[in-house]
Amino acid sequence: MSHEQPDSFDATCVHAGAGPDVPGLGMQTPPLSPPIFQASVFDIPTLDLMTRAFVDDPEIYAYSRAGNPTVRALELAVARLEGAEDAMAAASGMGAISSVLLSLLSAGDRLVTTTNIYGNTRTLIDKHLSRLGIRISHLQPEQIEAGLPEGTRVLYTEPLSNPTLVAADLPRLAEIARAAGARLVVDSTFTTPYLCRPLELGADLVVHSATKYFGGHGDLIAGLAVGPKALVEPARGVMRAVGSNLAPQEAWLTQRGLRTLHLRMARHVENGQVVAEWLAGQPKVAATHYPGLASHPTHAVAQRILQHGYGGMIAFDLPSDGPGGGRAAFERFLGGLSMIRMAPSLADVGTTISAPAFTSHRGLSPEDRAAQGIGEGLVRLSCGIEAAGDIIADLARGLAAV
Ligand SMILES: Cc1ncc(COP(=O)(O)O)c(C=O)c1O
Known part of the structure; x- marks a missing residue:
């Protein structure tokens, strides 16, 4: 053989x-x-x-x-x-x-x-x-x-x-x-x-x-x-x-x-697209950043460099009404979630969120963070491999608390 x-x-x-x-x-x-x-x-x-x-x-x-x-x-x-x-x-x-x-x-x-x-x-x-x-x-x-x-x-x-x-x-x-x-x-x-x-x-x-x-x-x-x-x-x-x-x-x-990368990625990508489209229609979401949305500023570039879709990562802004507003909205959103965990990482089989302003991008100056569009109310969402409906139901619970 x-x-x-x-x-x-x-x-x-x-x-x-x-x-x-x-x-x-x-x-x-x-x-x-x-x-x-x-x-x-x-x-x-x-x-x-x-x-x-x-x-x-x-x-x-x-x-x-x-x-x-x-x-x-x-x-x-x-x-x-x-x-x-x-x-x-x-x-x-x-x-x-x-x-x-x-x-x-x-x-x-x-x-x-x-x-x-x-x-x-x-x-x-x-x-x-x-x-x-x-x-x-x-x-x-x-x-x-x-x-x-x-x-x-x-x-x-x-x-x-x-x-x-x-x-x-x-x-x-x-x-x-x-x-x-x-x-x-x-x-x-x-x-x-x-x-x-x-x-x-x-x-x-x-x-x-x-x-x-x-x-x-x-x-x-x-x-x-x-x-x-x-x-x-x-x-x-x-x-x-x-x-x-x-x-x-x-x-x-x-x-x-x-050994399961291809299968997991297929579900991460499928969920990313469905969840991003749902978030983009939510009145309590100020902006949704996902390269698979036609509204994303680099959608056309993403189409050229990617195959099989646009990935499982999404970022979205919670509404902020003045200083401290973004952080307060983030905390209320987090308090409303039940399945999704906050964790300073990404790409796990389970859906997680993180707060880039307080974790991965904490070391940057406020000016550098602002230049990258990272406010305190920015949520980074890593879509897991649950059913898209599970993720959306939990995000809806979080948004209801905002
Ligand atoms: C895009 C990217 N590159 C590199 C790293 C660093 O990887 P590690 O935590 O395995 O050192 C991370 C970690 O979050 C990341 O998101």
């Missing part, structure tokens, strides 16, 4: 990283569920192998900070889902993002980001990378269109920004980056390869918080960087040097999540 690599995205989700795909297993009858190589160090029989392990061959294992077969199985599976040559896993999304940025940037180089990016990525860049002499610009798409500032080495964006779901024109950004000799790095956490394959749209590297849709069950923290070997290896080098490696147990759980 031969084991061909599966063709479809769905079969790759289910089968990649299991059975004979597990690196280092070498068994004639491998387990269908991949084993967890719970080892910090490996028995290396020759100096030749020892040398190769330390000259960055990701499939010779010596020490789990540098590489582990369970982690490698996950890396190879995600590389396949993104249509990439290689991937490297890290202990969190931030571990992957920081490894990538540190591998690409040196003192004096410039990093340009689109304005609307995940708050902790902004904190990493503004508070920490800036101290290393890396020059920073956060620019609106119109400003980027006018050309990247001199010395730009990296252009960083998210296909759907957190939290207001602004879609980024990835092919255009790739063109602008290429013309300036810069790399385009894309955080595809909200979209996953089910909705968007940034490398096919011109990106150089993709990063993920696997804590979100890849894991999907709120029980792990993990991250990945995906792309050509020539760019993944330097990021892996930083990850190994700083020690932000992913543990085997977490890699295994992430892999388990991947």
